[in-house]
Amino acid sequence: MTEHRPLPRSAEANERLHAAIPGGAHTYAKGDDQYPENLAPVISHGEGAHVWDVDGNEYIEYGSGLRSVSLGHAHPRVVEAVRREIGRGGNFVRPSIVEAEAAERFLAAVPTAEMVKFAKNGSDATTAAVRLARAATGRPLVAVCADHAFFSVDDWFIGTTAMPAGIPAETTAMTVSFPYGDLDATEEVLRAHEGRIACLILEPATRTEPAPGYLAGLRELAHRHGCVLVFDEMITGFRWSDAGAQGLYGVQPDLSTFGKALGNGFAVSALAGRRELMELGGLRDQRERVFLLSTTHGAETHSLAAAMAVFDTYAEEGVTARLHTLGGRLAAGVREVAEGAGVGEHVLVLGRASNLVFATLDEQGEPSQPYRTLFLRQLLTGGVIGPSFVVSSALTEADIDRTVDVVAQACTVYRKALDDGDPAAFTGGRSVKPVFRRFA
Structure with a gap:
């Protein structure tokens, strides 16, 4: 130096x-x-x-x-995968076979998920999770973990921060909060808004490890009150285990979002979850459709190639x-x-x-x-x-x-x-x- x-x-x-x-x-x-x-x-x-x-x-x-x-x-394996794929074209009028390969690789790495959809940034993925939860439950409110710093640049979250300029108060009022690690306090929030909370969204862990039984208890609590449980694994994904925090702690959320380490610097994020929920944004379901994630650049082949190289490197090394x-x-x-x-x-x-x-x-x-x-x-x-x-x-x-x-x-x-x-x-x-x- x-x-x-x-x-x-x-x-x-x-x-x-x-x-x-x-x-x-x-x-x-x-x-x-x-x-x-x-x-x-x-x-x-x-x-x-x-x-x-x-x-x-x-x-x-x-x-x-x-x-x-x-x-x-500039990890050599990732760079080589990107170089190889980008020379074959990066974006097409129809899905690339790389999209199927990357999705299958992701689902193999995160077996608690049944379907996945890729995007470019974490905010899009978490907002899509919120939209799915609202559509599935017919409920308007979102409950975010008050002890976690960031979930999305979108109005439903930023309105709750110290920088709410430009966000209608009515929008902010549709987001409530619950404390990490306290099931009793969380149930009080759910009871105070009985039948109106669509989902609980939180990072499964940050600087604080979950107490034994907490995440499983939260899942049971959410389902008992008819809510969708969403894990934001932008940070914990791959850093906690190859299958994220959900794999390490053995608790399956209904939906989860990944990013950060997924592409080793290349722009790729993911919304994953139970098929029953994810198919609301698909073409093989009879229920009212959800406009889920539809991004022109969401499945650029070089970013998905980077993600697959990351999967392989984590597993093999x-x-x-x-x-x-x-x-x-x-x-x-x-x-x-x-x-x-x-x-x-x-x-x-x-x-x-x-x-x-x-x-x-x-x-x-x-x-x-x-x-x-x-x-x-x-x-x-x-x-x-x-x-x-x-x-x-x-x-x-x-x-x-x-x-x-x-x-x-x-x-x-x-x-x-x-x-x-x-x-x-x-x-x-x-x-x-x-x-x-x-x-x-």
Whole structure:
């Protein structure tokens, strides 16, 4: 790793991005407001678990395309599959045989699903699940898990966030919430809206593992109240097991949505579920039809080829196990150096080993954006970029060890800031911002 230089070209590129693109990025989580001031590198290219910015600096990368590149950038097997298929044409007036092959591969990998339909992004898939649930039950309301951060860019969810501008209040009123892990509280919500809730939608797990029996209990509760149970597996899909969280925990949802790791960076998502529900969007059913997913680019052959290469790589190379091993090594190392620097109660590593995040707490033990800024700044200047500690299988043990060394240096600065009671002296400018906020 080379010594990190200033970022004049990245600064110029950020200005170009803001001039042409609202927010300066096509995903708010990638915005320069998520990084310390003057330390928001613009990426030139990536290979494996490393990326280079336009100024020539090299970084070990975590978060990997917001968890979408779990095999590492430019993975040879995926690239070759894409190259081979795209040379045969990418989009046709009728379905390609690749669509059947990819669907069959998906259903073999996720045996709890009976049918699947592909799309390009997760929001389309989750919104299609909501539409199916409403059509199947004849009910208007959607219940979302209040403890999970994101489900869709569409109105039914965004209206419930701190950025509801442009969304009618009547639409927002059709979404209610329930707490994760609390079956009694969830049943209270269902009873309060008896006969009106179409579905319960949640991530089966995030930084919190489900208590034994919780997911099965939630399924029983949903069905007892006539609701559809939807698992959002955008993150847990493949990172928890080759069959997602539903495969790991042995609980079959009625519908589930996948994305992120599915294409190793190529745009592909999936809605999967029970045939009885999915056929509402088909041509072989006598019930009133649902306009489910109909996307011109939803089944581009190169993205589906990428997905099939991902399936094969996970199965043949034990990728999920490797993600857990790498994440476990990283978590143990970070906790050790944090304790050694006297910040073990302030710099926390949370979540499943394959999907680690970190928390930065202040003197009172509360989440702190200034301390997050300090921590990110030290990581970046040490050659590590990542809004989380989510690993890719392309990381090496040397990468993990180097990361732990950088974290150790960051923790030393963190301790000094705690002692001084002034993290702002170490942030280099304004603090990073939460994505969901009413004003810029």
